Amino acid sequence: MTLELSLNQQPAHTRQGSSIGQPLTRRDGFLKVTGAARYAADNHPSGMLYAVLAVSSIARGRVAALDVEAAKAHKGVVEVMTPRNRPALAADPDAKDHPFMFRLDLLQNEEVRYPNQTIAVVIAETLEAATEGAALLSPRYEALPARVGLDDAESFVPRGVGVGNPAVQHKGDVEAGLKSAKTRIEATYETPAQYHNAMEPHAIVAAWDGDKLSIDTPSQGLAMAQGRISGLFGIAPQNIHIRSPFLGGGFGSKGMISGPQVLGVLAARLVGRPVKLVLRREQMYGPVGHRAPTRQTLRMGMDGEGRLTAIHHHAKTASSTFDDFFEPAADASHTLYASPAITTSHEAVRLDTGTPLFMRAPGEATGSIALESAIDEAAHACGMDPLEFRLRNYAEVEPMTGKPFSSKALRECYSQAAKAFGWASRPLQPRLMRDADGFLTGWGVGTATFPAIMFQAEARAVLKADGSGLMETGAQDMGQGAWTAFAQIAADGLGLDIDQVDFRAGSSDLPNAGIAGGSGHTATAGMAIHNAGAAVIARLADLATGNEASPLFGADNEGVVARGGRLYRRDDENRSESYAEILTRAGLTEIEGHGKGAPDAASQETYAKHAHGAVFAEVKVDPDFGQIRVTRLVGAFAAGRVINPRLVRSQYYGGMIWGVSFALHEEAITDRRSGRIQNANLAEYHVPVNADVPSVEAILIHEDDPYVNALGIKGVGEIGIIGTAGAVANAVWHATGVRPRRFPIRIEDLLG
Amino acid sequence: MTKIPVHLDINGTHHHLELEPRVTLLDALRDRLGLTGTKKGCDHGQCGACTVHVDGERVLACLTLAAQTEGRTITTIEGLAREGELHPVQAAFLEQDAFQCGYCTPGQIMSAVACIREGHAGSDEEIREYMAGNLCRCGAYPHIVAAVRQAALEVAS
Incomplete structure (x- = not known):
């Protein structure tokens, strides 16, 4: 897809030289502010029908009866898809060939294993008819008691947590460390189930043409989605075209294709017409993943100078009854604080919920709020300022592995954010600050860290005889700014002005850009783009330096540089030639090059690679009613090279607001009797609104990292949430003297 | 029916x-x-x-x-845009990076235009309160406030 960006968008930030590092406005911004950006549900192919899910209102049992006739009798209803007539699949949706193949509910039988699981799909000429048809199904169930809480099922040690980390890891002797400690703390914290709640509900428009399938659906991983559908339907990946130019938010929930999206494809096959299926908001609380609840216990020991002698971080969490994803909460203690002895351990139960999945900073966010709270408790037990305590236990090497950090500007983060916040005047003891209106005021700090992850990606670069360039990779923009940041990297990679580069992304017929997740998309696809640019420039240089008619003749590849659509001799910049001249003389209309992005195995062995940050929070608490308001947030983050500071600041702000939400707002509440989620809507599942969000400041700390990748990119999408949640919790303690130990923090917990 | x-x-x-x-x-x-x-x-x-x-x-x-x-x-x-010319609120949203995924943006912009017209964009606190009915899960709120503030000044001048 080529973006149409003509109209009156002024190039407000044109510049000479590098595009990377420039605070360009979003290249897709014009489409987004005019309503012209086309999201999946905005598509409407000719002859399209509407599909609406009927979902289970029990958590466990089976569907005994559905009144399919009543639904079909409603005017406009075309078909009702149930386990009896659902088209055959080439693969069992319950098969699990590898750990990242998650089991899907595709009407394979009448069993219900979580609330809001699909039990039928009604397909109709209009949305209204399909919606009414779904209501007319009036399901009857044979229900079994639901298991909803962390104490409701037998606990076990999972085989792996997160992306396959060991459930239990040791370094040193924690018990000995605790025994030798002068001061010890032990505390247990609880975090709730949380749901991604991207503003755009999962949607799909699917159209079959024989064995070819055309799909519009939001995806954070186009190639993975294509592969999954290929396996389920037994058709070749190249016969499946998925378009996902814009995601209305993802946060992990659109990483893997979900059951309802596949049901849209099945519905289209059943009726032989294009079908649109959009989840209703309440239907997003089940089949598209969530963050599992945790109960975490931290034990820490400190010597007489406030140095940690041991950390034991234990997390209990939950997965579904039928699949495995275990929130790796305790692993948050691997990276941040130096300690001679560290143990992290996990246990889990199986509950009647949809399978939990990756949600923005999976493990890191949950683990961080507990770790940062415990560190604060430890600092208080030692009579130390919480920032001084963190600096006392600053990790010069990665605590769990002993590896040196590829770069770590955390000290600068602490100092600059503390200065901007005014931390130095903070009283050590809690409940000592009040504002002019008598509100209890508290200041807290939290440390952030997130691994600099890379996946695999490919890109294709083209230079044309008219002097322009093309860069293609199937990258996904869920709001982080891929359309812009990748175009900037492409412009530099091709040695062209950004306006001379046609950047194409968001479609499965382009080279595989890997997944937009793990804060690794910019680094991974960015390196593929960078390398594809280098490859095509090398070809161009060959054409010039090998031709006697070129002013660059005789210079080898290393002897030329590309800039502004020209190749220059490195040792004599008066000798240069434009791309157009080189290609025209060679009689070529265009040349192309390919590049890959992938982690460097050697440096991976040698270095620990992480982004870091420090967040300071101010809260005000009503002394009589316990109401909490966050009034100020200041964060400083060091995450390698920044491609576009305007976009990066937005990512940090968004993450920090998620941190506020984690501490004060979000929680899915399950009814213990029915197992249903009671607040499966945006009124009662609280996410921050504009009035909940205080003054926010994010300081970008410069960091050169030659080891993460050639571009020096670490990733910024998730780190903002980490540290912030703990900073808010610690500020609440400092305001009130009451230590929050379950989240979100409740008024009743403060009033005792 | x-x-x-x-x-x-x-x-x-x-x-x-x-x-x-x-x-x-x-x-x-x-x-x-x-x-x-x-x-x-x-x-x-x-x-x-x-x-x-x-x-x-x-x-x-x-x-x-x-x-x-x-x-x-x-x-x-x-x-909202007239003859390809962005409304001041749209231009401010673009310049202030007042959105990420863009899905809530049309609603935010329509609310912002009305918020200014209602006379409820007098301070950051007032903007936050009168824009509180439009959720943004990406958390673009600080930039939304900045955009509304900027557009309110432009509309007034």
Whole structure:
């Protein structure tokens, strides 16, 4: 897809030289502010029908009866898809060939294993008819008691947590460390189930043409989605075209294709017409993943100078009854604080919920709020300022592995954010600050860290005889700014002005850009783009330096540089030639090059690679009613090279607001009797609104990292949430003297 | 279900539709008229993504039946820019990076235009309060406030 960006968008930030590092406005911004950006549900192919899910209102049992006739009798209803007539699949949706193949509910039988699981799909000429048809199904169930809480099922040690980390890891002797400690703390914290709640509900428009399938659906991983559908339907990946130019938010929930999206494809096959299926908001609380609840216990020991002698971080969490994803909460203690002895351990139960999945900073966010709270408790037990305590236990090497950090500007983060916040005047003891209106005021700090992850990606670069360039990779923009940041990297990679580069992304017929997740998309696809640019420039240089008619003749590849659509001799910049001249003389209309992005195995062995940050929070608490308001947030983050500071600041702000939400707002509440989620809507599942969000400041700390990748990119999408949640919790303690130990923090917990 | 005639004046264009009475203004805009800039986030009036103007006031299109707007003047995000020239609020959102995924943006912008017109953009606190009906899960709020503040000054000058 080529973006149409003509109209009156002024190039407000044109510049000479590098595009990377420039605070360009979003290249897709014009489409987004005019309503012209086309999201999946905005598509409407000719002859399209509407599909609406009927979902289970029990958590466990089976569907005994559905009144399919009543639904079909409603005017406009075309078909009702149930386990009896659902088209055959080439693969069992319950098969699990590898750990990242998650089991899907595709009407394979009448069993219900979580609330809001699909039990039928009604397909109709209009949305209204399909919606009414779904209501007319009036399901009857044979229900079994639901298991909803962390104490409701037998606990076990999972085989792996997160992306396959060991459930239990040791370094040193924690018990000995605790025994030798002068001061010890032990505390247990609880975090709730949380749901991604991207503003755009999962949607799909699917159209079959024989064995070819055309799909519009939001995806954070186009190639993975294509592969999954290929396996389920037994058709070749190249016969499946998925378009996902814009995601209305993802946060992990659109990483893997979900059951309802596949049901849209099945519905289209059943009726032989294009079908649109959009989840209703309440239907997003089940089949598209969530963050599992945790109960975490931290034990820490400190010597007489406030140095940690041991950390034991234990997390209990939950997965579904039928699949495995275990929130790796305790692993948050691997990276941040130096300690001679560290143990992290996990246990889990199986509950009647949809399978939990990756949600923005999976493990890191949950683990961080507990770790940062415990560190604060430890600092208080030692009579130390919480920032001084963190600096006392600053990790010069990665605590769990002993590896040196590829770069770590955390000290600068602490100092600059503390200065901007005014931390130095903070009283050590809690409940000592009040504002002019008598509100209890508290200041807290939290440390952030997130691994600099890379996946695999490919890109294709083209230079044309008219002097322009093309860069293609199937990258996904869920709001982080891929359309812009990748175009900037492409412009530099091709040695062209950004306006001379046609950047194409968001479609499965382009080279595989890997997944937009793990804060690794910019680094991974960015390196593929960078390398594809280098490859095509090398070809161009060959054409010039090998031709006697070129002013660059005789210079080898290393002897030329590309800039502004020209190749220059490195040792004599008066000798240069434009791309157009080189290609025209060679009689070529265009040349192309390919590049890959992938982690460097050697440096991976040698270095620990992480982004870091420090967040300071101010809260005000009503002394009589316990109401909490966050009034100020200041964060400083060091995450390698920044491609576009305007976009990066937005990512940090968004993450920090998620941190506020984690501490004060979000929680899915399950009814213990029915197992249903009671607040499966945006009124009662609280996410921050504009009035909940205080003054926010994010300081970008410069960091050169030659080891993460050639571009020096670490990733910024998730780190903002980490540290912030703990900073808010610690500020609440400092305001009130009451230590929050379950989240979100409740008024009743403060009033005792 | 019997259809009824509905006459809608949208973005300066007159439309005559035959609709079932149960069709919401949001679904009429999106499914019948191809005006898909207005978004559906919750369909329950809880998120604000479907905000449009009816007779100049902000209204949640998902909680409004199309038939209720018979003969009234409707403005959607598609009707805000004039001859390719962005409305000051749209330009401010672009410049301040007041969105990320962009899905809530049409509703935010329609709310912001009304917020300024209502005289509720006098301070950051007031903007936060009067923009609180439009959820943004990406957390673009600080930049939304900055954009509304900037646009309010431009509109006033």
